[in-house]
Amino acid sequence: MTYLDHAATTPMHPLAADALVAELGRVGNPSSVHEAGRAARRAVEESRELIADRLGAHPSEVLFTGGGTEADNLAVKGLFWARSGADSRRRRVLVSAVEHHAVLDAALWLGEREDAEPVLLPVDGAGRLDLSALEAELGNHADEVALLSVMWANNEVGTIQPIAEVVALAHAYDIPVHSDAVQAVGPLDVEFATSGLDAMSVSAHKLGGPVGVGALLLRRDVDVTAVQHGGGQERGVRSGTFATALIRSFAAAIDAAVAGRREQGGRVAALRDALAVAVLAEVPDAVVRGPAVPGSPLDAARLPGNLSITFPGCDTDALLYLLDSLGVQCSAGSACQAGVTRTSHVLLAMGLTEADARGTVRFSLGRSSTRADVDTVAGVIGDVVARARAAGSR
Numbered sequence: 001m002t003y004l005d006h007a008a009t010t011p012m013h014p015l016a017a018d019a020l021v022a023e024l025g026r027v028g029n030p031s032s033v034h035e036a037g038r039a040a041r042r043a044v045e046e047s048r049e050l051i052a053d054r055l056g057a058h059p060s061e062v063l064f065t066g067g068g069t070e071a072d073n074l075a076v077k078g079l080f081w082a083r084s085g086a087d088s089r090r091r092r093v094l095v096s097a098v099e100h101h102a103v104l105d106a107a108l109w110l111g112e113r114e115d116a117e118p119v120l121l122p123v124d125g126a127g128r129l130d131l132s133a134l135e136a137e138l139g140n141h142a143d144e145v146a147l148l149s150v151m152w153a154n155n156e157v158g159t160i161q162p163i164a165e166v167v168a169l170a171h172a173y174d175i176p177v178h179s180d181a182v183q184a185v186g187p188l189d190v191e192f193a194t195s196g197l198d199a200m201s202v203s204a205h206k207l208g209g210p211v212g213v214g215a216l217l218l219r220r221d222v223d224v225t226a227v228q229h230g231g232g233q234e235r236g237v238r239s240g241t242f243a244t245a246l247i248r249s250f251a252a253a254i255d256a257a258v259a260g261r262r263e264q265g266g267r268v269a270a271l272r273d274a275l276a277v278a279v280l281a282e283v284p285d286a287v288v289r290g291p292a293v294p295g296s297p298l299d300a301a302r303l304p305g306n307l308s309i310t311f312p313g314c315d316t317d318a319l320l321y322l323l324d325s326l327g328v329q330c331s332a333g334s335a336c337q338a339g340v341t342r343t344s345h346v347l348l349a350m351g352l353t354e355a356d357a358r359g360t361v362r363f364s365l366g367r368s369s370t371r372a373d374v375d376t377v378a379g380v381i382g383d384v385v386a387r388a389r390a391a392g393s394r
């Protein structure tokens with residue numbers, strides 16, 4: 001099997017799997033005061049300290065959630081409710097047009113149900129936020145803005161956003177900034193404190209941990225209204241019994257991902273570049289999407305494992321089906337859309353035509369990727385594209 005869908009979910013790191021299995025044998029609710037409860041609580045707090053350390057944060061800033069989607073919803077809705085509650089003029093929710101649906105749909109839902117005004121900020125042809133559009137929006141409406149959310153790195157085309165500039169612009173007007181760093185943590189050097197961000201989302205299963213756990217990193221002085229109520233865990237912002245085993249495994253995964261980042265990043269980027277060269281040699285009219293520089297298929301302002309590529313005249317469903325039948329697993333845009341292939345809002349926001357967006361495939365590489373994966377794709381892609389084109393012209 002040639003698994004090239006690491007951005008959708010990546011295999012668990014052996015150390016994270018070991019930690020998960022070891023913890024599953026434990027009994028004790030970390031909120032109970034007896035010895036078993038206190039021992040479980042220690043496991044949670046040690047994990048919190050490790051995660052905070054590896055992400056350049058204070059342990060009290062790490063709030064565990066059920067994954068990236070929950071962290072994004074808590075940030076967008078919680079910041080909106082806190083800010084608009086304190087000042088009813090603050091109804092504008094600024095998000096980049098290329099956000100994951102966990103941010104985008106949360107902002108649109110606030111518009112439909114809570115009288116918010118979602119504002120989608122444009123990007124350039126490589127998927128990079130248009131900073132002058134952000135500057136203009138802030139210059140005209142700063143008093144009406146509740147929050148700004150701009151992802152650290154894009155899940156479909158791998159574009160890394162200028163987070164430092166975004167934070168500087170928004171903070172000049174005291175506007176809190178959230179970033180979905182789900183795809184960034186692991187491959188990139190992500191430091192919460194130095195980023196200046198107010199809130200940041202992380203998900204374990206994108207970096208070698210288990211599905212079903214993540215975190216919202218939230219500065220102590222930032223007010224967020226709880227979305228979910230109950231036992232008052234996590235500063236009262238996210239109630240729910242601590243998932244001790246998942247949290248322990250998440251910490252082991254972050255530890256391993258950060259320790260191996262430099263070596264893995266270089267290795268994975270080199271494989272990804274080799275894949276781009278091989279695919280372009282077989283299909284010369286294919287077009288690489290996202291940041292690129294002349295002379296090299298891809299550049300540094302992009303996730304090391306991402307290759308987004310348009311095959312003109314093809315339909316993604318046909319491409320994915322043919323590749324899958326040959327054992328090659330990859331995605332059209334984002335896989336996190338409940339199995340429905342919708343035309344990617346990310347590619348459309350970058351200015352692609354509907355037809356080009358519908359012929360775009362995302363290969364994403366990770367820790368278990370090898371040269372053999374590249375060779376397998378190189379060996380089949382020419383024929384697959386020819387068959388997809390023939391199917392489309394019928």
Ligand code: PLP
Nearest residue numbers: 067068069100102155182203336
């Ligand atoms: N944000 C981004 C950028 C993602 O790529 C994903 C998943 O693809 C999510 C959020 C959702 O994270 P989770 O699967 O942990 O809910």
